[in-house]
Amino acid sequence: MHDSRSVDLVVRLPVDVAESVQDVSRSDPDYLNRVLRYGLARRAVFQELRRALDRSGPDPASFPAGSA
């Protein structure tokens, strides 16, 4: 997870949010890096937990104790 490269993103945001993003990208680009990593990590963890729940059966109560 240490190799890195740049990536171009184009997103449509409300104008005030877009301006804020541009400000942050200039003043603290590493913060946007961390925001993206957090969002992607949450999404990947969510998908794995969903899969684990599907495997462990329909009773959600069995989820935390279930083994992967």
Add this chain to the structure above:
Amino acid sequence: MRDDPGEKEQAAVPPPPGRGDPEVRAKYIEYCSARISEVFLSLTDEQTYRLLEEAAREEGADLAALGFQSKMRLVTRRLRDSVPLPEFEEWAAEYRAHPERFEPLLLGLWKEALDGQDETEPAAGPGPPEEAEDA
């Protein structure tokens, strides 16, 4: 006109959580994923690497060959066993009583579960589905 007391009593009983309540269930999963993600992102690079190395060894996987999704699966499986997560029924009761405490923590991933979609999952390819994106 007479009300049927049995009908009134039945209407006062909240729906049972879990089965038949996919929205609460999906929100529970997202809540748990937030807890695990926060622990994961609090690890140093060295701790992350050690955790991944141990998890890959246990599963007989080649860490160097794994992509982001597969690494996150290993991380999730490891942290699921060590991060304290609430039981579903307990969490659902708390959520129903105070949804405003939980809604700000959710990013909306739960909607994807309700749609039955998994947009980042690759189409079935060679090898087990869990490693497909790294193939």
